[in-house]
Amino acid sequence: MSSIDTNTVWEMPGERRPLVDNHESLGTVTTEVLQAAESPKPPMLWYAALGLASLLASMFGLMIGYLFLTGTGIWGNQNPVMWGFPIVNFVFWVGIGHAGTLISAILFLFRQKWRTAINRFAEAMTIFAVVCAGTFPGIHVGRVWLAYWLFPIPNQMEMWPQFRSPLLWDVFAVSTYFTVSLLFWYLGMVPDLATMRDRANTKLKALGYGLFSLGWRGSTRHWHRYERAYLLLAALATPLVLSVHSVVSFDFAVSQLPGWHTTIFPPYFVAGAVFGGFAMVVTLAVPARQIWGLKNFITMRHLENMNKVILLTGSIVGYAYSMEFFIAWYSQAPYEGFVFVNRATGQHAWAYWIMIFCNVVSPQLFWVRKFRTSIPVMMFVVMCVNVGMWFERFVIVLSLEQDFLPSSWAYFTPSWVDWAMLVGSFGLFFTLFLLFIRFLPVIAIAEVKSVMPEADPHDPRGGAIEHHDDHDDSGKDQPA
Amino acid sequence: MTTLPDFIQPVTEGETVTEAPAVEKAGWGLMAEFENPAQIMAAAKSARDQGFRWWDTHTPYPVHGLDKAMGIKPTILPLLVLGGGATGLLSGFMLQWFTNATSFDFWALVPIRGYDFLISGKPLLSTPAWIPVMFELTILLSAVGCVTWLLILCGLPQLYHPTLRSPRFARATDDRFFLVIESKDPKFHPERTKAFLESLNPMSIETLED
Incomplete structure (x- = not known):
């Protein structure tokens, strides 16, 4: 019975929806995934998007140059809001960067096979987001030419970083995260780069993909070690991804400020990061599958699963918001109480309520299956989440506005450079992403093949002659 | 690295595979091509039972159980x-x-x-x-x-390998499964090993040159 209802997105016993649609052979998977990279000309939309994105990225570069020449006074940062947009943007981008490793590492350890269709570009997204994230603290130090002071480099001043500071932990956490994510992404891509090398139709492509595929030839002796290495990297990346946003939250939580000095911050930040990261994955996946024709791989089942994760993590974030309020009241600490009431009713109350609507209210639509599987609704929700998660960090940083000394209270106003840098960082992110989608395998081809029934030597579709019913775990959807 | 423009052309089902002219010399090794994972699994088990040491299988994705079928020891x-x-x-x-x-x-x-x-x-x-x-x-x-360590243990990066010269082998990273026996294997014999590979019913057999 090959008549599976492909509109079935949920799983019922015996009616499990296949992970890959409309493919009965391994070779067509290669061709279809690589058509984005192998088609002689990408769609016009790609050129238009790349043009716009690289324009914005250049603006980002110009703004950074302006900052270097002039100094941090061009930002809206003022006493007492010393952190302002750069740190808001940093935490926002690091958060976005969490979904990739979550999908590749944690879902891998949980044996969630559906991850194979989305892990490659989620990982790419992670790396590009961390590139954007790393820029902001780098330029926020003010005297950029002294940024190497962040690292323990022997110097003639006999001066070392102060390792008791969470800001320094952050340097190590973010740089480790970037390195490990890059290794994980690249290692996963090596077999697919070899596929591209073997299909290259120009000398330049064969040379480029040949160099980066390291001479991979699918040897089983290599696969054996490769799979073990991949498992180890996943096991290492899992605590890492949890630690990175915990350490980012320490930047706030270890300080002695009301509204920041709370123990709920690490888990709340991690949940928020996964929430925002998955929203960005859906934001990119929906247009990418449409434009590049990847609907057979990134099916509605994948999108629905991601929306479920968004619903779950969004609810955790909502719980954290209310728990912060509860503790502020329950502790009876007047400063703590003031900060939270001020967030919801003070001068930046509009930002707080945008955050609540986007992060807590809008994902509740996903309780309804019809909304979870509707492209317009899901795009609306994930756009809300993208905005809401930026505002979450904005609200947290802006607790600085009303410090202990009322005479220094102020209304924080970002400058035009602040806005230009925020928009410019999106330009950088999308430039890198668009280049990736054109020149690298967007979907982990080898991994997708390995979850197809055609890849199983014990399945009749994989060529098995004898068929034992007691080993049959693929339900009643066998071809007649 | 070969960059023949036509080697990405798919081989249609049932097409007869024209052999390279029969050569007596051993070359670098012999390569047999298979169509599906079940065949390479069976072939690997036979090759292991024959007692070969310098041999390998090449697959587009990790075929689960193939490393055990080949008798590969756990990695350190x-x-x-x-x-x-x-x-x-x-x-x-x-x-x-x-x-x-x-x-x-x-x-x-x-x-x-x-x-x-x-x-x-x-x-x-x-x-x-x-x-x-x-x-x-x-x-x-x-x-x-x-x-x-993964790269060191696998001997990568290795930008040249005799298998990569075969246009047919390009499909090892796409949808075909290959068994390669090197001529330096003590049990290798140009005729007998070829006969053994033929007994596995491959789609094609090719002599690889170094």
Whole structure:
């Protein structure tokens, strides 16, 4: 019975929806995934998007140059809001960067096979987001030419970083995260780069993909070690991804400020990061599958699963918001109480309520299956989440506005450079992403093949002659 | 690396495969091509039972169980990664202890001196505050070590290999399965090994030149 209802997105016993649609052979998977990279000309939309994105990225570069020449006074940062947009943007981008490793590492350890269709570009997204994230603290130090002071480099001043500071932990956490994510992404891509090398139709492509595929030839002796290495990297990346946003939250939580000095911050930040990261994955996946024709791989089942994760993590974030309020009241600490009431009713109350609507209210639509599987609704929700998660960090940083000394209270106003840098960082992110989608395998081809029934030597579709019913775990959807 | 424009053309089902002219010399090895994972699994079991040592299978994705069918021993990679992790943990501690809690100097190309950084009256040996950096360096050195050792154990990067010269072999990263027996194997014999490969019903057999 090959008549599976492909509109079935949920799983019922015996009616499990296949992970890959409309493919009965391994070779067509290669061709279809690589058509984005192998088609002689990408769609016009790609050129238009790349043009716009690289324009914005250049603006980002110009703004950074302006900052270097002039100094941090061009930002809206003022006493007492010393952190302002750069740190808001940093935490926002690091958060976005969490979904990739979550999908590749944690879902891998949980044996969630559906991850194979989305892990490659989620990982790419992670790396590009961390590139954007790393820029902001780098330029926020003010005297950029002294940024190497962040690292323990022997110097003639006999001066070392102060390792008791969470800001320094952050340097190590973010740089480790970037390195490990890059290794994980690249290692996963090596077999697919070899596929591209073997299909290259120009000398330049064969040379480029040949160099980066390291001479991979699918040897089983290599696969054996490769799979073990991949498992180890996943096991290492899992605590890492949890630690990175915990350490980012320490930047706030270890300080002695009301509204920041709370123990709920690490888990709340991690949940928020996964929430925002998955929203960005859906934001990119929906247009990418449409434009590049990847609907057979990134099916509605994948999108629905991601929306479920968004619903779950969004609810955790909502719980954290209310728990912060509860503790502020329950502790009876007047400063703590003031900060939270001020967030919801003070001068930046509009930002707080945008955050609540986007992060807590809008994902509740996903309780309804019809909304979870509707492209317009899901795009609306994930756009809300993208905005809401930026505002979450904005609200947290802006607790600085009303410090202990009322005479220094102020209304924080970002400058035009602040806005230009925020928009410019999106330009950088999308430039890198668009280049990736054109020149690298967007979907982990080898991994997708390995979850197809055609890849199983014990399945009749994989060529098995004898068929034992007691080993049959693929339900009643066998071809007649 | 061959870049024949036509080798990505799919071979249609049932097409007769024209052989290279029969050669007596051994070449680098013999390569047999199979269509599906079940065939390569059966072929690998036979080749293992024949007692070959210098042989390999090549598949577009990791065929589960094939490494066991070939009799590949478990890799020592996890132990090497553990070594990397232990190095990271220890160096994370030593780094923070030396730079923030000591005042002696030692020679590492230039004399470098620790600094006993007394801050907020906290103890010099503030191990709890050092845990995040120790943890991150543990992960960093494990992961870098994992990838480095993987490449060393696999002998990669290797930009030339006799199999990569075969246009047919290009499909090893696409949708075909290959069994390669090298001529340096003590049990290799140009005629008998070829006959053995033929008995496995491959789609094609090819002699690989070095």
